[in-house]
Amino acid sequence: MSTALEAVPYDTTLARLRRRRPGRNRGAIVRHAVIILFMAIILLPLAWVLIMSVKSLPDAMSGAFWPTQFDFTHYGYVLHNIATLPINLFNSIYVTTSTVIITSICAVLAGYALVHLRPRGGGALVAILLMSLYFPVRVVSLIAVYQIQNFLGLINSTSGLILPYVTLNLAISVLIMRSMFQLVPRELIEAATIDGAGPWRTLWTVGLPMVRNGLVVIFIVNFVTAWGEYLLCMTLTNDQVRRTMPVVLASVEGGLGEWSWPNLAAVYVIVVAPAVIAFCFAQKLFFKGLNEGALKG
Amino acid sequence: MAETIASSEIGFSRRWPGRRPSLHLALLRQRAGAWLFLLPALVFFIGYQVYPIIRVIWISFTDYQFLSTKPAHWIWFANYAQALRDPLMWESLWRAALFTIMFLPGAIALPLLLAVLVDRVTNARLATLYRLVLLIPAAIPSTLVFVLWKWMYNFQTGPINHLLVNNLGLFTFRNAPEWLGGTPLTLPSIAIMEVWWGLGYHTIFFLAGLAAIPKDLPEAARIDGANEWQVFWHIIRPRLAPIMMILVVLRFGTAMAVIDEYLIFGGFNRQSPTYTWTMFMYDEAFREGLWRQGFAAAIGMIGAIAMMIVMLMLLRMFRPRD
Known part of the structure; x- marks a missing residue:
């Protein structure tokens, strides 16, 4: 890529x-x-x-x-006159931001550990993560995920969506971070360890700055997935006020009044713009990091 | 978890009895720390992927009904037997396969053509611009792609029918095509949308592969009098084969397991061409009767296993022969 x-x-x-x-x-x-x-x-x-x-x-x-x-x-009309719109927008931002942050933390920690702390069974874990990419986990696990959420009392809860959302791209995120950390020279990590830095400080001060670009990729992938997730949101929530904006947009029929076609299109642009703008912005960062890395190498 | 850390501790002290205690301790903490670092990812991965799959396998052998208060019974393969006897199971698998057949060739061939063309653009600025545009659809979240195309295909106000009726005059509003809603056109319509969505991303994928081919190779062939088709077939195609294999297998997997699009465009009519095994599973698990989730789990497992068998066959087919 x-x-x-x-x-x-x-x-x-x-x-x-x-x-x-x-x-x-x-x-x-x-x-x-x-x-x-x-x-x-x-x-x-x-x-x-x-x-x-x-x-x-x-x-x-x-x-x-x-x-x-x-x-x-x-x-202006859709932002002021459609009562549930700000709530749905807030839901989207809240769920997506939480998902991106949690997945990134999980992926960075796991990627670093798999490459530089060499845990026992790490190879098996990587194999299982890889296998999960080929299996239709999202669809087949839906029934059990519903049961788990029901057991935890998280049906119809917006916050509850974050938990399954984190796993949607977790495997691929961990694998991306793993390959990014493989590019960090082992000597560098060992030098930091010899200097007395613990694994946390080594990761924060030495590892993390070197895997920025991978982090950007993970941000994008998870942002796009969580922002546009449909199946889980539709299945695990019942009320329109609990749902994210794209899911609400998918269920309205165009017509007259507040959901006239131009209004719908305006909502659409509002919802899609952050994704595309964030993507273009991140892409620039991505190129920059790439060139830096290439020049150093 | 605790056992893993504990056993690694024992193993450690036995293997390095003579090390300095401080270094020994540091190494030991690193080992334990590794699992601590993996813990957050593992909690989510096991909690929401591994355990749910195991649970789905388990309840597929029971007569579990979500809305029933009666306890579930272990009924062995009765759900599987019932599903496999049901013509709808086979019909729904065939529909998913049909969609995959409509989607895959376009999703591979068009990006390949586009990649070969974009790869030969000499103007650096244009080449960058093209790549930027190519990645825009990949930045649009899934549901928003579906919403956009739901509007595009709209029978009365959609721009596609507007073009066909008002601009080209091929149809009137009496006989204009109904693209969505479980009509025979629904599957091809969704396939076209999916090709559009993947066009840029797949092209970028192929461009990555093309960038790895040394430029003097096709040049030399052209000097020797090979035409563009020969260059493509004998030099470019074999070198893109690994990337093509990954793309075919991964996209086969996603195409067979499509569900969101069918929920939005198709509905739960059992005669609809969009009523595939995923919809069958969803219908039984969350809509019909007392939510026969045991039976639905069996449907899901049959679909997944059928998919995996074909994927393994594809992997064997594309295996490098040397």
Whole structure:
């Protein structure tokens, strides 16, 4: 994944020579046309919903892609007039933040321990974690997870969702952190230990700064999963006020009044924007860390 | 837990009897500490993944009903026998397989084509821009992808039908296609949505593989007169095989076990093409009668085992031959 994100320079002398040949240009044009077609397919649905959120009502009903009149009031309207919206938004933020923090802590500690503290049975644990990636755990375990939550009195509890949410990506997060810690030289950890630092301080001062990039990846993966989780939220909660925003959005039918199409689209943009913005921001950090690491290496 | 730490302590002191006590103690604490570090992850992993799976296996052998006050009985394979005799079990497995067949080829071939094209973009800025756009769908949380496409496919106001009816004039609102809601078009519609969702992510996956191929290899072949197809087939394809294998197996696993999309787009009509084994399990466990979770667990296990068998076969098929 890391190398693919960098643009691979292709500017060898050979390539430059070939580019002057006739027919080569036509190939390049076709290539770019196909790529741009794909890019349009990716972006068009998102553009549609973004434009829908600033359409005036008659334009929304007519269905034309580009509106004759813009109306930017939908955002303010949905935030003020849909009573449950702030609650659902808060639920989303609360559940997602908790999930991301808890999973990251678990993954960092476990990844560090697996590589640098070498516990007995560590290899078996890694094998089980890997196996769980291939088994449809999320679906098959649903019945038992419901029973556990019922036993703990966590049915219809927003906080209760955090517990199963943490496990959704726990295995992959631990495995990512494990491979990140494998890049940290053992000598560095041992040097810190000899200097008298305990495992906690070694992890905090030596290990953690070196696995920042892996941490960013884990943040993104867990954020995206928890923010958009549907199955568990739908099954483990009953009331709309307990649910997260995307789940509520999935159950409303577009129509008139407070759930008119532009209002729905505005809610959608509000909910999807943090994810996409956070992602772009994190991606930049990711590149930065990558270059630093590459230069040092 | 305590036993593990304890036994490692004993083993330790026996093996290094002559070490300095301070260093000995430090090493010992490190061993114990390792499990302390693993504890938070283990609590969640065992509590919400390992134990639930074991419990599901266990109740699949009982007549447990969630809403019943009567105690459950151990009934051996009766649930499995009943499920396997039920034509709906086979029908629902076949529907999941059908969706996988619709989804997988597009989810592999289109990103592969796109990756080969993007890989040859020489302008560094354009190449970065393309990659950024490619990853945007991957940043959209699952439910929001479904909501977006639920609107796109909407019969009356969706832009797809608007395009077909008003702009292209291929249909009228009398006979415009009904994309969702358990119609025959529902499975292909969901497959198209899933291909769209995975397009960028899979392309990035393939680009990672392409970046590892030395650039002079395809160049040399082209100089020798190989056409683009030959370059792809003889040089690029074999080197992408491992990545393709991981992608095929993982996406086969997710496609066979889809449930959220069916809950949102399909509904619980047992005739619907979206009523797959996952929906069958959900229906029996949380909606029908007294919630026959024992029977539902058996359905889930049958589905999972059937999936695992095909996945093992795929792994064997793609195994490197050398």
